[in-house]
Amino acid sequence: MFDINRIRSDFPILGTKVYGKSLVYADNAASTQKPSQVIDSIKDLYSNHYANIHRGVHHLSQKSTALYEGARGTVKDFINASKVEEIVFVRGTTEGVNLVASSYLEPRLDPGDEILISEMEHHSNIIPWQLTAERTGAKLKIIPLLENGELDISKLPDLLTPQVKLVAVTHMSNSLGTLNDISPIIERAHNMGIPVLVDGAQSIAHMPIDVQALDCDFFVFSGHKIYGPTGIGVLYAKEDHLLSMKPYQGGGDMIMNVSFEKTEYNDIPYKFEAGTPNIEGTIGMAAALDYVSGLGIEVIDSYEQELLVYATERFSEIEGLQIIGTAPRKGSIISFVLDGIHPHDVGTIMDMEGVAVRTGHHCTQPVMDYYNIPATTRVSLSFYNTMGEIDEIAKAISKVKELMG
Amino acid sequence: MSELRELYQEVILDHNKNPRNFKKLELHSHHAHGHNPLCGDKLELFLEVADGIIKDIAFVGSGCAISTSSASLMTQFLKGKSLEETRQHFEHFHDLVTGKEMDEEALDALGKLAVFAGVREFPARVKCASLSWHTLINALDSVEEAAATE
Numbered sequence: 001m002f003d004i005n006r007i008r009s010d011f012p013i014l015g016t017k018v019y020g021k022s023l024v025y026a027d028n029a030a031s032t033q034k035p036s037q038v039i040d041s042i043k044d045l046y047s048n049h050y051a052n053i054h055r056g057v058h059h060l061s062q063k064s065t066a067l068y069e070g071a072r073g074t075v076k077d078f079i080n081a082s083k084v085e086e087i088v089f090v091r092g093t094t095e096g097v098n099l100v101a102s103s104y105l106e107p108r109l110d111p112g113d114e115i116l117i118s119e120m121e122h123h124s125n126i127i128p129w130q131l132t133a134e135r136t137g138a139k140l141k142i143i144p145l146l147e148n149g150e151l152d153i154s155k156l157p158d159l160l161t162p163q164v165k166l167v168a169v170t171h172m173s174n175s176l177g178t179l180n181d182i183s184p185i186i187e188r189a190h191n192m193g194i195p196v197l198v199d200g201a202q203s204i205a206h207m208p209i210d211v212q213a214l215d216c217d218f219f220v221f222s223g224h225k226i227y228g229p230t231g232i233g234v235l236y237a238k239e240d241h242l243l244s245m246k247p248y249q250g251g252g253d254m255i256m257n258v259s260f261e262k263t264e265y266n267d268i269p270y271k272f273e274a275g276t277p278n279i280e281g282t283i284g285m286a287a288a289l290d291y292v293s294g295l296g297i298e299v300i301d302s303y304e305q306e307l308l309v310y311a312t313e314r315f316s317e318i319e320g321l322q323i324i325g326t327a328p329r330k331g332s333i334i335s336f337v338l339d340g341i342h343p344h345d346v347g348t349i350m351d352m353e354g355v356a357v358r359t360g361h362h363c364t365q366p367v368m369d370y371y372n373i374p375a376t377t378r379v380s381l382s383f384y385n386t387m388g389e390i391d392e393i394a395k396a397i398s399k400v401k402e403l404m405g
Numbered sequence: 406m407s408e409l410r411e412l413y414q415e416v417i418l419d420h421n422k423n424p425r426n427f428k429k430l431e432l433h434s435h436h437a438h439g440h441n442p443l444c445g446d447k448l449e450l451f452l453e454v455a456d457g458i459i460k461d462i463a464f465v466g467s468g469c470a471i472s473t474s475s476a477s478l479m480t481q482f483l484k485g486k487s488l489e490e491t492r493q494h495f496e497h498f499h500d501l502v503t504g505k506e507m508d509e510e511a512l513d514a515l516g517k518l519a520v521f522a523g524v525r526e527f528p529a530r531v532k533c534a535s536l537s538w539h540t541l542i543n544a545l546d547s548v549e550e551a552a553a554t555e
Contacts, residue, residue, distance in 0.1 A: 340422075342469035344444045345413075348527060352409050360444055374445035374467060403413055404470065405422075 002303050007295070008384050010035040021354030024389045024396075029174050029202060029333055029380030030358050032227045034288070041287035042229065042280050052276055054253055068279055071286035072269075075234050078289045079219065080210040085239055088269040089282055092233035093201040094124040096220030097168070099235055099272065100197055101128040103245040104218075105166050111137030114163040116194075118143040118151050118180075119370060120173045123363040125199045129168060143169070145370050149176040149325035156185065160192055167196045171203035175362040175378065176325030177308075177333030179203070186216055195241070201225055205382070206304060206331045208297045211236050223281060228288035232281030235272075242268040249274040300383045304332040307381045307390065314394045315379075321397065324376050332381040335362075338397070341404045343375040349403055350377075353396035411523035412530070413470065420474035425481050426463040435547065439466075439540030441532055446472045450540045457488050469533050475521060476537035482518055488545065494518075495538050501525075502534045 008014050013033045016023040025033060045067065051060035053068045072084045081087060090096045105115070115129045119142050126140075133139055141159055144152045160167075167189045172179050186196045195217035200209060204221040211219050218241070222233040247254060247265055251274030257264040265271045292300065311334050315321055320339035338346060347359035358378045361368045368374060379393055430451035439448045448466030452459055462480045483491055497511045498518060504525035512519060524534045
């Protein structure tokens with residue numbers, strides 16, 4: 001049984017008043033709020049267990065190390081990786097993509113090679129590849145969008161040429177909500193021996209992830225989008241890939257043996273975790289994953305789908321409102337434009353009603369260009385949102401129309 | 406709601422719906438592009454200056470109500486003003502929207518532009534109101550690149 005009141009009481013910030021009104025937090029695709037379980041895990045770390053990890057022989061260092069490495073196990077189980085060695089802690093999705101671009105792809109690229117991405121990618125899954133392409137003389141190719149916000153997969157056979165050295169595609173669009181059916185993309189790429197990176201920044205919090213079933217080569221996500229702290233994220237990579245990759249950054253903890261002549265690198269995944277890592281972030285993220293697992297990601301998914309259906313219905317009733325992104329399979333994101341009213345004005349007025357939404361291009365300017373709009377207003381919902389809050393959001397949109405005439 | 410009414414006053418809504426001097430000036434002495442990367446507001450400003458006086462001024466572009474109406478009201482306000490006065494008004498307008506203390510004389514001198522005083526309550530929107538003014542200064546300084554508020 002999904003007890004929404006109990007769940008909401010786990011998130012202290014949801015009780016906030018904004019301009020005297022109850023907060024309706026609908027900016028979850030940008031970042032999610034944190035349950036007490038996550039906040040307490042960080043407090044507990046610093047109150048009872050904290051010291052630097054690895055190498056230390058003293059008691060606290062061992063406790064800290066056990067928590068840190070325990071978190072790696074939690075992540076492994078959450079995405080069903082086969083080994084903890086395949087889990088690399090990074091700062092977030094962005095760093096994960098950059099790591100793969102620098103350490104995996106770049107040494108393998110020759111001029112004329114291609115990197116295949118899609119038109120709906122977040123800038124963080126465009127620019128790292130662009131930079132790599134610029135340095136190597138490779139070029140980017142794009143899987144195009146369809147009007148409803150799906151990818152035009154029919155173009156895939158033409159786009160997947162032997163020159164393509166990697167496919168990088170999002171699992172769920174942050175601006176349109178589209179859930180991409182990535183399995184056939186992965187299968188087709190693998191048939192040609194091409195590895196695939198999946199950007200899981202949005203999908204991670206909304207649906208079960210099984211990297212072995214997906215058979216993706218790389219999967220990246222951020223802790224803060226799944227109710228964990230900022231500054232921590234995960235790169236999952238198949239063991240063979242990690243073993244073949246050069247280090248990303250040099251520093252402490254990523255080495256076996258150092259002399260001025262030669263350095264022998266540490267085993268995976270430590271080889272990719274130079275310097276003292278984000279210990280509190282890692283432990284907080286593991287607490288967040290445990291929280292989500294406790295609720296059940298399938299239960300979350302089905303409740304959020306109900307929210308999506310209801311919100312889509314309610315917003316569609318509003319005259320002059322057009323939903324951008326109407327794919328048949330979506331996560332709980334509704335982007336929209338209002339006739340003659342700029343999203344920035346919409347965002348300010350909704351904020352005064354206590355409703356937190358995001359307005360702008362959502363770091364997906366190519367998507368905005370495709371629809372020939374400067375920006376959208378985006379409502380992104382989580383399992384702690386309620387049907388009543390969707391009514392409040394709809395009311396706030398009506399207020400915008402009333403005020404802006 | 407009162408802060409919102411203060412922000413979105415009738416005159417702002419009117420100039421948003423029907424921006425004045427909304428055209429390109431074929432004949433112009435100064436010109437600049439302005440861009441707010443945060444929200445994607447874009448405008449292009451044209452001035453015809455002769456003998457140190459703004460003879461004509463116009464703009465085109467797209468943006469939110471605050472940025473569009475600010476550009477529209479600015480063009481109306483500045484037509485016929487000297488460049489020296491114009492730069493002074495820029496300073497005053499900046500003070501107005503960022504909430505600095507202003508003496509009554511400076512406020513009076515801004516006339517209709519005083520409707521933008523409400524923006525000070527919305528720090529995230531100050532850049533919307535000031536985009537056209539930053540673009541203006543760039544045009545006068547003949548800076549070729551797009552004025553950016555970021």
